[in-house]
Amino acid sequence: MTFINKWLRADIQDIKAYHVPKSEHMIKLDAMESPFLIPKDLVKSYLTYLSEVPLNRYPDAGAEEVQQALRSLMDIPDKLGVLLGNGSDELIQLVSLACETGDTVLSVEPSFVMYEMIAKFTRLNYQGVLLDDNYEINLNGVLEEITRTQPKLIFIAYPNNPTGNAFDRESILAIIKESEALIVVDEAYYAYSEGSFLNEVANYPNLVLLRTISKMGFAGLRLGLLIGSQNTIRELDKLRLPYNINTLTQASANFLLKEKDHIIANANIIIDERQRLFDELTAMPGLKVFPSQANFLLIKVDDAKSLFEFLKSNGILVKSFTMNPQLSNCIRLTVGNPSENNEFLEQIKNYYG
């Protein structure tokens, strides 16, 4: 037995290493990325802006300018506070570290897997409550688990990943009201959703929002944010590692997020394409397409593994779910640009043809 096997806690050793599939030269519709690059006419001034950044110096520790850029892009009211992280993941870890060891984290299932994973990393208990057959929150079930486990932290993805739907608003409000937990509503896909809880944050002191720019064209920057009352954010900020947002991410966000109209226009293209894919796929026999408020669609097929392999061999990467009974024979399709979506439609028609 090696040193590390004796030394490291067993629950971490038991984790299987995270596998990222090879995607070179593939049409990449597996990871909820935006298909849009930085506009060509911006690239030159963007690079000039980057070139003026002194890489030998530590970043701005408070990243005030980035916060302003995000406030302005996302219409975040001044009365709310903003806390930045390297992607949502670092912020999920931060609020998890804010808890005491052994506290319970509650979420619904299926949802974003990192809620459970990071609960384990930070030595918290995790309790999942299954969604119903329509992937809607089982409110009674959640409220019962709240009474039973007294969770310290509740994560609700809105819209939800990987199901794509935005849960019933009243159910979420009931959870916020009935629990003494910190409720983290994860709005990673807000740009593609009709609803948001941004205007509720000021009404409920136990509500914070998680957002990211990863799904809006900037997955490479790894920039997420937590939005809450000024007081809540000021206290949670004490757990942030200093200088966590590096200089190039800061400069890029400062420059690129000013293109609000362009970012919104890109999101609207995806929303239109989502509708087109939904309509065309729904019209195909044998497929069930679930309604989506995100930049992806969950699709139930006859044999997800076979379809996944067929698409892959034709150069298209999607996500297939095989292990989870709630998602059996489902694939998750990120909405690409029109030509990528056409290629997907052509291939799936070939497959079923």
Place this chain on the structure above:
Amino acid sequence: MTFINKWLRADIQDIKAYHVPKSEHMIKLDAMESPFLIPKDLVKSYLTYLSEVPLNRYPDAGAEEVQQALRSLMDIPDKLGVLLGNGSDELIQLVSLACETGDTVLSVEPSFVMYEMIAKFTRLNYQGVLLDDNYEINLNGVLEEITRTQPKLIFIAYPNNPTGNAFDRESILAIIKESEALIVVDEAYYAYSEGSFLNEVANYPNLVLLRTISKMGFAGLRLGLLIGSQNTIRELDKLRLPYNINTLTQASANFLLKEKDHIIANANIIIDERQRLFDELTAMPGLKVFPSQANFLLIKVDDAKSLFEFLKSNGILVKSFTMNPQLSNCIRLTVGNPSENNEFLEQIKNYYG
């Protein structure tokens, strides 16, 4: 009482927010940054390289190319594993999370403050053992505390910050041999030091090294690395958040770290300047300059606060220590470029003159 004051653990609420002094238009000799920018003749091809990176896609999760670039820059043997973090801080947090709640983290004092801070964040106990009057490890004291507290994790900065010295090598080896802890030798300043434990990692399964490129010209990139046996790194990697190193940091490291000769030449300039500053300052009456293997000097003066304010009012920012009795009336001076150092020498002579 607000929600967050009821909700958040008290030891975090008690933390005073980290204060970063304003430094605009100052000669910045407070943060161990390298004074050297990217060479002018590289900037254009660097920017072209960055422009080819798709920001809309998630980063390479494994960051293999960055690992190779670091291996080659730092002569890391193939048989060792490398784990990347957003600065050393994220890696200190990662190894701390690998422990069980309530485990003890041991370090010497004064040293890098984040060992203790992150122990608190991750709900571990922290035990410091005072250095002796020459800022050397009190080996008997450390061994006694190892017996008493059975630490799970021991951090030893080599060279040490803020004292600048590299501790006695035999003392560190004795600690590695006598303890069942994971020993993290933090070589943040290795580029300026005569010694390293890199060649010892293969000999001691409980030894890992922490390094960073922050002190070598790239503080803005926030890129740190943990070096250990392949087996140790593979297990610890399970605690790494996926995609933690963003695309621009990866691309920048891949491109910029290839300039090994240039990076070493810059380090050698700093080593020469450190000697020049040491000699000139030692020759001044009333100053005690401590030997340094890092890119900074610890200097004991008659009144650190007064000197700090004088330098600041003359446009030079250093770090002064006022609270810690072991560092009373000490300032820490980062070695700058020759003209910055000349300006510092002129001002300190004015002050004492």
